[in-house]
Amino acid sequence: MPKLGDFKVLTFDCYGTLIDWGKGILKALSPLVEKSGRALSREEILAAFAREESEEEALNPRLIYREILARVYEALARAWGVEGEEREALAFALSIAEWPPFPDTVAALRYLKGFYKLAILSNVDRSSFAKSREKLGIVFDHVFTAEEIGSYKPDLRNFRFMIEALQKEGFAKSDLLHIAQSLFHDHAPANLCALASVWIDRRAGRKGSGATPPPPPGVRFDFRFQSLSGLVAAHRRERGLARKGTARTAGA
Numbered sequence: 001m002p003k004l005g006d007f008k009v010l011t012f013d014c015y016g017t018l019i020d021w022g023k024g025i026l027k028a029l030s031p032l033v034e035k036s037g038r039a040l041s042r043e044e045i046l047a048a049f050a051r052e053e054s055e056e057e058a059l060n061p062r063l064i065y066r067e068i069l070a071r072v073y074e075a076l077a078r079a080w081g082v083e084g085e086e087r088e089a090l091a092f093a094l095s096i097a098e099w100p101p102f103p104d105t106v107a108a109l110r111y112l113k114g115f116y117k118l119a120i121l122s123n124v125d126r127s128s129f130a131k132s133r134e135k136l137g138i139v140f141d142h143v144f145t146a147e148e149i150g151s152y153k154p155d156l157r158n159f160r161f162m163i164e165a166l167q168k169e170g171f172a173k174s175d176l177l178h179i180a181q182s183l184f185h186d187h188a189p190a191n192l193c194a195l196a197s198v199w200i201d202r203r204a205g206r207k208g209s210g211a212t213p214p215p216p217p218g219v220r221f222d223f224r225f226q227s228l229s230g231l232v233a234a235h236r237r238e239r240g241l242a243r244k245g246t247a248r249t250a251g252a
Contacts, residue, residue, distance in 0.1 A: 002196055002222055004235045005242065009141075009171050010112060011162060013153075013180035014122040015099070017200050018109070018228075019132055022211050024099025025049055028092050032073070036080035046211045052076055054184075054213050057123065057152035064125035064147050069093040096124070097131035102202070106137040108228035115235070117141040117171075121162050121178070123152045123185070142166065153185040159193045177222075179231070183215030191220050198223040198231060 015021040026045060033040055040048075052075040056068045063071075070089040077084030112118060119142035122129060126145050133140070144162045151157045163173055178197040180186030190197045199221040203210050225231045 004238050007116065007177040007196070008175040009117040009119060009166060011119045011121050011176055011178045013182060013186050014120055014124065014129065014132060016181040016202065016211065017179060018101060018105045018136060019099050020102050021099050022046055024095060025211055028095035029076070032077060032080065032082060036082045038080055043208050047208060048076055048079065050209065050211050050213050061151045065123060065128055066093040066125055069096065096128045099132065101135050102228070104227050104229040108232050109136060109138045111232050113138055119162070119166070120144065121158060122146070154189040156189050156192060159189050159195060163193065163195070182212040183219045184209065184212045187219045187221050188216050197221045198225065200228060200231070201226050
């Protein structure tokens with residue numbers, strides 16, 4: 001069983017892991033849902049988003065994420081029987097700049113930056129991530145986006161691109177620990193790339209998979225926490241045990 005201290009670089013998914021995209025998506029789609037007159041639950045809205053987003057990303061890997069979001073809005077409008085307007089689709093695409101971090105994100109990142117190199121592997125475009133980065137409170141050592149890679153997770157090209165880029169910086173694959181909420185977008189391809197991972201189970205206790213499609217069977221992960229603060233607490237415990245072990249050895 002690996003330890004958190006075995007790794008040198010933490011690679012993060014952003015939306016759903018660091019940024020509360022579920023909250024952001026629901027707020028941005030609320031005018032469309034209201035216009036549709038449908039009594040849709042939170043989970044029904046997120047599941048519909050997940051279906052349309054994953055389909056658009058698979059069909060249009062060269063489109064930047066803002067364009068993907070606009071197409072998702074238009075698809076949802078059609079599905080819900082609403083005449084979507086171009087300006088509304090654009091507003092939804094730009095709403096990503098307003099999606100908030102989870103309450104524990106900023107403090108956790110500041111703590112972890114004291115022990116690791118931190119990288120982002122995101123399906124977003126560079127411009128949209130720049131808006132989110134302002135809310136995250138730190139400067140990442142590396143940022144890898146779908147815009148520069150030309151494909152969207154769970155495509156293995158995204159993970160291979162990141163792994164190869166970090167290897168050029170002197171980091172072996174065994175130095176990397178991928179941290180993400182989405183079993184579909186992140187952990188399944190991380191498994192196929194033999195990359196260690198941490199599941200941040202933000203939806204613990206809820207049914208369904210939120211704004212991500214259901215994962216394929218057999219997805220694995222090396223660590224599981226319900227929040228980033230849980231990861232930080234485990235890291236602190238591990239360091240405390242290591243210090244105690246060192247002290248015992250020195251006094252033996």
